[in-house]
Amino acid sequence: MDNMDPTNGPVKVRRALISVSDKTGLADFAKGLADLGVEILSTGGTAQSLRDSGLTVIDVSEFTGQREIMDGRVKTLHPKIYAGLLARRSDPAHMEVLTEEEIPPIDLVCVNLYPFEQTIAREDVGPQEAIENIDIGGPTMIRAAAKNHEDVVVLVKPECYDAVIEEMNQTSGEVSASTRHWLANEAFAQTARYDAAISAWFSESYEAFPEHRVLAFEKQLDLSYGENPHQRAALYSQVGLDSNVLTGMSKHHGKALSFNNVLDLDACRKLLTDLEGPACVIVKHNNPCGVALGDSGLDA
Template sequence: MSAVQVKRALISVSDKTGIIEFAKELEKLGVEIISTGGTAALLQKEGVKVIGISDVTGFPEILDGRLKTLDPHIHGGLLAVRDNEKHVQQIAEHNITPIDLVVVNLYPFKQTISKPNVAFAEAIENIDIGGPTMLRSAAKNHKYVTVIVDADDYSKVLEEIQTNGSVSDETKRKLAAKVFRHTAAYDALISQYLTEQVGEQLPESYTVTYEKVQDLRYGENPHQTAAFYREPLAGQGNIATAKQLHGKELSYNNINDGNAALAIVKEFSEPAIVAVKHTNPCGVGIGATILEAYQKAYESDPVSIFGGIIAANRPIDKETALQMKEIFLEIIMAPSFTEEALEILQEKKNLRLLELGDLTAKDKAAWKLTSVEGGALVQSEDAKQITEADLEVVTDRKPTKKEIEQLLFAWKVVKHVKSNAIVLAKDNMTIGVGAGQMNRVGAARIAIEQAGDKAFRSVLASDAFFPMPDTVEEAAKAGITAVIQPGGSIRDEDSIKVANEHGIAMVFTKIRHFKH
């Protein structure tokens, strides 16, 4: 069949961006316009001739506008197959005129539930029914009907109508695909909201939606394609909503590493700096000031921090910026930057500076989604924290107050290191990190070797229990004085015995922190 000429359009939008100009251009082209409620009132006010929806359906809008477009005169005009003789005959018998163009966007459900303390009734009232139904009808029948859900597509469609009087099959197909993405995301957000309201955590089907932030130059490696998405309701204090103040565009690895650094720095209430390479911490320090914290993080591993990702939980000031400027860093993330700090750091052309906002803002309970071939794994985030009261001393010697402080510090870090993981800490800083090893004693040897002489009188944290006493034996050789680990091995007594022989204090947390 020949291309469908656009003669009749139905316009009903909540977001009225650009709609007046678009409707006026359609009117110039001789397109008849049907409209509803507030959209019709706006277009008429602007001098656009509009046919009211009730004039088409022969039925008034009722139920406070809940019912207006759910009518055969609308959906018959959208769903009729134009080259099906029976369809054409039926709509003629019922005085149904085909609709060639649908322009609809939906009630602002996301904006409604984004408001603090929104009432449940208000959220429910902003679930659109007629809009998605019209969109789905038009998109299903996109061979004959052009459907627009995004104001960014007005100009493309208008250009094709102006040139050809119709819209190409390729454009209609692309627009239909966008509609189904849009309605799927809309329904996913509603289902998430209602599921949370009734307290379901892992329902029988798991539907999530994300909004694109940006296309990325490439993925983890140059031969991989990638994009960055964020949750529709993401709050402050995360990399998805951070404001980039300076530097090159973020890469896939930047974002992944930045997220890892941010997760660690959020563990600390005191001023803290975390340096990350390949999602593992290479330096973590806390201090009385953010400058002191940075100095400790730097001293943790002056080699690995080069080219690293830095996360801070306090604003970056002039003195800290001056020291940061001395080395090559990929990213510095912080709640904010002073004007002097910004001026100093912006001298480095490619250094990315991200303003995070409030890191103490509490988002809803987070879930981690990991794709696997043919499916996905979903689990709650590892948000478990411990205090001194949670520790069980299992050795003859109890740790000193200072050792307990360092053990808890090391425990906060080892939680975020790839397993098998060992972290050595001393004087409020990491001094050795053994990450991602196939056996635990191997991770311990790496951490001890990295620490060198600093290992003497340091403490050791392990993300899981010791299946054999060899890790404690390595700790004793290095002069480590205290160990924190989950405990729970059938051979715990072997490790406890070795610790007692060397005067090492050991505590159990009864919590494991595997990270894969």
């Protein structure tokens, strides 16, 4: 089912809120916005980084009239932020509230989250440090902007910056409905993955088989086809695992892998792990049809 309303028109970006942990590509993206006349709101270290790059930035605390408190735990959680994000521009009642409350609309949100997954991956991390890397304001802004993607652009990955700026440069600062819908999809996927990692970390303290288990997966490879040639397929691996069926492998010849090829590779790996020393395994249709040991891989 297509959930995108094709009648939605482009959104003109006049005001952006940027708050990121990963500052990859940040300066160029923000400069691209500024060159298009976009007003930039920002927080803490992000605001300082942008100023260091020579950009004019309005602190969120100045915008809301509320200073950051509790060591930064509360900085964007304010009605002025969320009214500016959630107001439906096509709803006169919503726009009247913005006018009455003197709340400027926010047209673009660029947020990435505290590095929770990277933090808990460290062997020396303690519970308190892990908890402090659970982002609250970031996911809330992302979800608000994504919910109102009819009127707001939301970016959660540096890989998307260039495409959005290129589109805005070609349209005098506008972003199309199709782009906004795709970015909202990416945003909800990102917050779902983030919450899955947090849930998994908490569940480690309890039984091996908890009542609920939430898993996140990321695409590793587009496959040429599924079990049959008319089927589409892709390979995904669980986020957080150290390896997958393709780890340490390289394809030297032949066409793109299919679903059946991946099953054969998995069977090869499982058999090889049961063998000691250099070995060669040949698999067809998921069944070993040749196994050999040797002094080297070539010899086998």
